[in-house]
Amino acid sequence: MTFDADPPKPHHRAHGFQNNYTEFKTKSLAELLRWRRQAASAGLPKPPLVPTPRVSPDLEWLRANAAAGAQMAPAVNWIGHATVLAQLGGLTLLTDPMFSQRASPLQFIGPKRHVPPGIALQDLPHIDLVLVSHNHYDHLDAGSVAALNRQPGGPPLFVVPLGLAAWMAAHGIANAVELDWWDRHPIPTSQGEVEVTLVPAQHWSSRSPRDALATLWGGFAVLAPDCHLFFAGDTGYSRDFGDIRRRFEGRQHAAQGGGFDIALIPIGAYAPRWFMREQHVDVEEALKIHADLGAKRALGVHWGTFELTDESLDEPPRRLAALRSERGMADDAFFVLPIGGTRTIARREGA
Secondary structure, eight states, X not given: OBOOOOOOOTTEETTEEOOSSSOOOOOOHHHHHHHHHHHHXXXXXXXXXXXXXXXXXXXXXXXXXXXXXXXOOOEEEEEETTEEEEEETTEEEEESOOOSSBSSSSTTSSOXXXXXXXXXXXXXXXXXXXXXXXXXXXXXXXXXXXXXXXXXXXXXXXXXXXXXXXXXXXXXXXXXXXXXXXXXXXXXXXXXXXXXXXXXXXXXXXXXXXXXXXXXOOEEEEEOSXXXXXXXXXXXXXXXXXXXXXXXXXXXSGGGTOSOSEEEXXXXXXXSHHHXXXXXXXXXXXXXXXXXXXXXXXXXXXXXXXXXSSSOTTHHHHHHHHHHHHHTOOTTTEEOOOBTOXXXXXXXXXX
């Protein structure tokens, strides 16, 4: 692991962690009840107009690509919610693996899946790397990470924010690396070195009423010779994304292949804005993140799987299509996939 020099770290606080630009404050019970009353009186969320699209995954291609080593084609597959299978740099990785039926500590209560995972756990190709953005139940699922830790051929490497290595160890996961914001972890591969950096996000953490902000949260920049991938995790909109672009611009000049080849950006779980703004972007803000990063392409995630907030499950991609049309954006500049769908990504220049 490579650490930057020791600058002051204002996001480290006496009683946990904090955001860079907007102080997170836990919503009061009165605010929570106000939200739920308003949603109930308005009959929200409304049923979706159409089901979340789903296709059968091309498992044969994904497995062959996983075994291709230096000849691997960069690609992403949307498994559902914030779980993406990405192949780049000779690695097959998962973001925020969530395969359980409910995003909850208990599997008989809490938000329930509306669509099965695009690839079942037992059908995955061998996973080399797991990126966990934070500890909320819809992003860090105990059953899913335990199953991945038992996969045939040995466990993946889990890269997690500060404070989560102890949680991993308590769940029998020893092959974990813990990072602070801007810490980098290099991984040697058949294509050369892949560098994983934990980057800031505007969010929070908690798995119980007593541990809010006790562990860090963030997104990830994964820089491989053939592809630069960005994963936002969960986030509100902030100046962090301009900071991220500036942090990597020395390695993303046009002659070096340009900016992030693919950015995984949340587009759902945003309503009502008065309650969600500080922690979850809406579609307009997701487009701002795409622009701030200078990413070539973005995949919209974090929608259509769990009913967490007041917008309909299918509203985010409809809003995205409308905004693309209004702004004259190409359909593939910021796109969505059906659950189980795969999109290949052009290799970086010189890769």
